[in-house]
Amino acid sequence: MSFGSGFGDPDVFVRPGAQRHANHNGGVEFMFEKILDVVQKSQADISELRQECTELRLANAALEKMLKDNMQGNGNNTPGFATPTAPSSPRLRAKSPFLTPSTIPTIAAPHAVYIPSPLGDNGLTTYPFPSREIPGFYVVIPAGGAGTRLWPLSRENHPKFLLDVSLCGRSMIQSTWDRLIPLAGAARTTVVAGLAHRKAISEQLPDLLNSNLFTEPGPKDSMAAIGLAAAIISRRDPEAVIGSFAADHMISGDDAFLSAVAEAAEVATEGYLVTIGIAPSHPATGFGYIRLGDKLGLPNAPNARIVNAFKEKPDARTAAAYMNTGIYRWNAGMFVTKASFLMELLKEYKPALHDGLMEIAGKWDDEGLRAEALEKIWPGLEKIPIDNAVAEPAAEQGRVAVVPATFGWDDVGDFSSLADMLPAETNQPRILGDNHLVLTEQMAGGIVVPGSGRLVACLGVDDLVIVDMPDALMVTTRARSQEVKRLVKKCRDAGWKNVL
Numbered sequence: 001m002s003f004g005s006g007f008g009d010p011d012v013f014v015r016p017g018a019q020r021h022a023n024h025n026g027g028v029e030f031m032f033e034k035i036l037d038v039v040q041k042s043q044a045d046i047s048e049l050r051q052e053c054t055e056l057r058l059a060n061a062a063l064e065k066m067l068k069d070n071m072q073g074n075g076n077n078t079p080g081f082a083t084p085t086a087p088s089s090p091r092l093r094a095k096s097p098f099l100t101p102s103t104i105p106t107i108a109a110p111h112a113v114y115i116p117s118p119l120g121d122n123g124l125t126t127y128p129f130p131s132r133e134i135p136g137f138y139v140v141i142p143a144g145g146a147g148t149r150l151w152p153l154s155r156e157n158h159p160k161f162l163l164d165v166s167l168c169g170r171s172m173i174q175s176t177w178d179r180l181i182p183l184a185g186a187a188r189t190t191v192v193a194g195l196a197h198r199k200a201i202s203e204q205l206p207d208l209l210n211s212n213l214f215t216e217p218g219p220k221d222s223m224a225a226i227g228l229a230a231a232i233i234s235r236r237d238p239e240a241v242i243g244s245f246a247a248d249h250m251i252s253g254d255d256a257f258l259s260a261v262a263e264a265a266e267v268a269t270e271g272y273l274v275t276i277g278i279a280p281s282h283p284a285t286g287f288g289y290i291r292l293g294d295k296l297g298l299p300n301a302p303n304a305r306i307v308n309a310f311k312e313k314p315d316a317r318t319a320a321a322y323m324n325t326g327i328y329r330w331n332a333g334m335f336v337t338k339a340s341f342l343m344e345l346l347k348e349y350k351p352a353l354h355d356g357l358m359e360i361a362g363k364w365d366d367e368g369l370r371a372e373a374l375e376k377i378w379p380g381l382e383k384i385p386i387d388n389a390v391a392e393p394a395a396e397q398g399r400v401a402v403v404p405a406t407f408g409w410d411d412v413g414d415f416s417s418l419a420d421m422l423p424a425e426t427n428q429p430r431i432l433g434d435n436h437l438v439l440t441e442q443m444a445g446g447i448v449v450p451g452s453g454r455l456v457a458c459l460g461v462d463d464l465v466i467v468d469m470p471d472a473l474m475v476t477t478r479a480r481s482q483e484v485k486r487l488v489k490k491c492r493d494a495g496w497k498n499v500l
Helices: 016-074 172-184 195-204 221-236 254-268 316-325 339-349 351-362 367-380 386-396 415-421 478-493
Strands: 137-143 189-194 213-216 241-244 250-252 273-278 288-295 305-311 328-338 400-405 408-410 438-441 447-450 456-459 464-468 473-477
Touching: 137 172, 137 221, 172 189, 172 195, 172 250, 172 254, 189 195, 189 221, 195 213, 213 221, 221 241, 221 339, 221 351, 221 386, 241 254, 241 339, 254 273, 254 328, 254 400, 273 288, 273 339, 273 386, 288 400, 305 386, 316 328, 328 339, 328 386, 339 351, 339 386, 351 367, 386 400, 408 415, 415 447, 415 464, 415 478, 438 447, 447 456, 456 464, 464 478, 473 478
Parallel strands: 137 189, 137 241, 189 213, 273 400, 438 456, 447 464
Antiparallel strands: 241 328, 250 408, 273 328, 288 305, 288 328, 305 400, 464 473
């Protein structure tokens, strides 16, 4: 039966509205096909990127091992500012962060070499001396503090600078010595420490001259410690330039570090108190900050700038704002200056502290007079950080400069930052010590320190800090690891002084 030629075959007859509906469905299906194609392509791209990242990690691990083997083989410093802060393989790990004299090797000073290194804004800036040694430069290593945020691993009688926290076979103070010895040699490398640590430091640094170990009767913060060294050194050499570098900081990129120090020493000869500013890698709230000012324009120090201001430890929002501006650097507490100029600043801003330190320095070479002066004067000296005593007021007068640096730096201030330095498999806890003493199941992140010799077993807990020592067990989370010092205070108040 026919419906007439105007309508065509009844099997293909479609009402006008139905035709539009079919066209619409076809468009949606086409759109979904396109979306699926894009998603599949994106998944393929992501898979490819993951594969490339895996290959890069393997390549970096191989390069890291090659650099480490090369360093151990020829004694030279590791180049570049991507030098790892921890061994690349657990096979290189020591069994314990505690070192004994029998396990402490003597490392000779590396052979002086001339190696260009990128610095700050000037990628082609080279080291200004024919060798690593800086003429007239004296190293000062303040070795103080108990590292209370690393308790119970770090103790008052065995603080963190005596520990091998990176499990590289050298303690923190030994690593600091190794890093700085090319600049001044043993003859001009000094350490300021408490009497209680004198023996341990001498054992760990057998090349440290007895006359270069300045002991203080009690902790008086960084200004008194660095000022004491400056006062003694300025009497030995009135033209001396000193560089102060804490004994318990971790640095990666020896070449970039040494070059930054050399540039700072050049600026110091122009009559500045110079600090080294660390490029922030994240908006840290545990560090002070330096605001960069105008460039000084010195030919041998092209990166040096005036310090516009020192900023106290900020909150998270302020720290993020600092990073976004690009003109802030972390204040790592590294200072380079003429010893005599530091004492001039101290005399101007803290005259009583200056006079006390100068009197002690005048009697330092006579052991009897020294002991008498320390007993009489030291207890009355003001306890104040060098930043508050001289750096901040001098910066307000344009007398402080900064060299922006490119090397990696961490003050290892708590177990969270310590965990970041240790190698581990993805989503696995870091282990500081013997791997065989730790068993975990469904545990992600965190750090375990098996220091008691017994087994530590963990199930279904994430991002924990577990420090198991023979006389104390401490458990917290990585998020609250900065607060461990509160436990130290509680132990002291509760009468547990034997574990401090």
